[in-house]
Amino acid sequence: MMAGSAKTAPFTYFEWMVARRYLGATRSGKGVSLISVIAFGGIMLAVFALIAVMSIMQGFRLTLLDQLLGTNGHAHVQADVPIRNYDDLAARIADLPGITQATPLIEMPVFASAEGETGMVIRGVRREEILGNDYVSGSDHIVDGSVETFGIGEKGGDEILLGSRVASQLGVRAGDKVRLLTGQGPETAFGRTPRSKVYTVGATFHVGNAEYDAIYGFMPLEQAQLFFGYGDSVQNIEVKVDNPEEIKSYRDALADVGKGLYVIDWQQRFQSYFNALQVERFAMRLVLFLIIIVATLNIVTGLIMLVKDKTGDIAVLRTMGATQGSISRIFLLSGTMVGFLGTFAGIILGSLFVLNIDPIENGLSALIGIDIFPAEVYYLDGVPAKLELHEVALIAGFSLFMSFITTIYPAWRAARLDPVEALRYE
Template sequence: MASVKHTRPFAGFEWMIAWRYIRAKRAEGGVSVMTWISLIGVTLAVFALIATLAVRSGFRAEFIDTIVGANAHVSVVAPREVITDYAEMAERILTVEGVESVAPLIRGQSMAEGNSGLIALADIYGVHLDDLKTSDAIVDSDLTYGDIDALPVGIALGSALAANLGVTLGDRVIITTRGGAASPMGRSVRRNAYDVVFIFSTGRFQIDEVRAYLPFEEAQLVFNRDGVADELEVRLEDINQSEALKQTIANVAGPGLWAYSWQDRVGRFLRALTIEDNVMFIILSILVLVASMNIISGLIMLVKNKGRDVGILRTMGLTEGSILRIFFICGAGIGTLGTLFGVVLGCLFAIYIDQIFSLVNYVAGGGVWDPSIRGIYNVPAELHLSDVVKAMSLSLGLSWIITIFPARRAARMNPVEALRYE
């Protein structure tokens, strides 16, 4: 009795037959149109998923960088009071491991008036020049201009605030505050004029629209804070340690003082971003699933059209496993190629997003991205390997799994029934 030889799984002839089926035209019993639809659908779905994940990561990183770069990592305040011994307190806080710098701060609101009579609300920060230089978002931005070292004899304005006031470097700005002498009618109005010596851009429109910096001693005079500070700005070596260190900083600062981190200020927004990210990933995962369903449709049609071929192959000795693998290669191959094309397009989109949106803005005649509404000046994108792997795994997993069902149906086809009417 002759021995039966078993071929190894995914042998060369299985790949050859699958390739012939994929590229077969409709007249030959193929479904080339459905193949192209499935391929394009998976490609676009994976592209959309990777592009969305990249923009999502970019928005989160941009938000944290601009918020943390222009503000304290941990703020120390005395509720409803001012801080009198701020110099000694700063020295004590500096002894905490992980603290990089501590800066006293004066804060107050005022009305700012430009040369042309334009008026805007200004959030005044009084800081020492050396402390302001530690803020990378203020002094190291590519969009800043002027001389930061001239701050002791002038004022620094956010770029959007300067634009709203219609002023530029060398122009004079009048700051109006209720910091004058006390009277039965309340405090009198105080008006001070300063030359604009520095214009900065933090990358976040809401900050640039209201933020202004004065020398610390000048701000003390303007807001009647002689010899005191409103709060202490603490910068850490690692911003992720803010939650862990804030209580230690409050204890070292002294009794009656509170410390809150940057996460306390924007934590609710970050949690909302996390929820939105998860929902967006689920929605786009459904999009990938829908695109993968096209593979099933095409594969079912292919199995139906190739029923006679399946019957012949089975009578020639091919096993159910070989038939299953042939049709699995057809469906999984389309899903794999679509995934690879989608990954390439998604990565290129994330890498060249600035150029793409510049082109879109040019074609549309400008105004596509309004920073006063969006809060930032461009569309950020940050490509992470984990996001790419996540998108690839999802697409490949779905396309391979759903391919099994029509392939299994083809493998179980009875060759006698397949050839009965041939």
């Protein structure tokens, strides 16, 4: 029996040893070839970039969603006319399965003036709603003043709460006076006339979302009914549920609470916004996956050159008894090791980057002297990032899969070499 026909177990120590030595692709077998280093670096940077970008985009989405749903209701039950029996309606909604809160609400645009002037939106809510909303009344969100006296006094009192950026535009602090102007004044023969009233700033709050902090303020519900001319009615019932992501499953039950009611949920209100984020996230993932494909193609280049360089060695191994399968596995292992090490390094680098993104952002901003993540542009105070294990696993799996796929052709070519022809010119 010829030595080359002997059957050997796959992936033996001999195959691993030769594959490791071939990574050097040098005559001495020491060190690592430049092509292997380039392939390793390309895969590492591609995996790092994909983990970092996808984590930031997911963090941005989750942070924005958390802020929007923390400061706004998950759905609004309303009618074509002001709702009069709102306490009874809110109680019936609150009794529905999965409903955590049902609050009467009036939300109207106003013009505010003090030292400065700005347009804003006033939300008329009850005192308990403010005290239970940590994004507004939490100790780490109150910038100035206190919410302790909000909603206390005749007709709810005259204290209002302002977003930090609204207060900055108006040039006011807690205790200062602000004049609000609305077009919802008394009805006359010539239409509604404007109405204005001076209120005291009870406190300023900071949600962390630049857009929200620059637009919204809160007023006691009783005062909003008086100021906007709603009498004993409200605009809608704001609803919060156990599972906001499944808000559509609550719509039918909410609409059936009373006649003439319809529901607008948060997905409808912010649909275009979150659809844009979803499309952008998909497109970014696709582009970065293509970068991984390009990076792994360096393995093909390196292995093809390695096969040509090691033609004589392959012929000698074949004459010593190595099978075509053994030769093929040696080059599969060489290429896959580069892919595995690059992927592993990219995961470590990307994870460390995401977990330390705030210090990195602060350091880069200090180094170049400008804010690289301005809140006015991105609507958030800092760079949000969420490292998700399933996303990392998907990236790692794709990178390893491509690393394996790109080794098949060079390994096949190495196994097909005729040892007689290869040794003829040696």
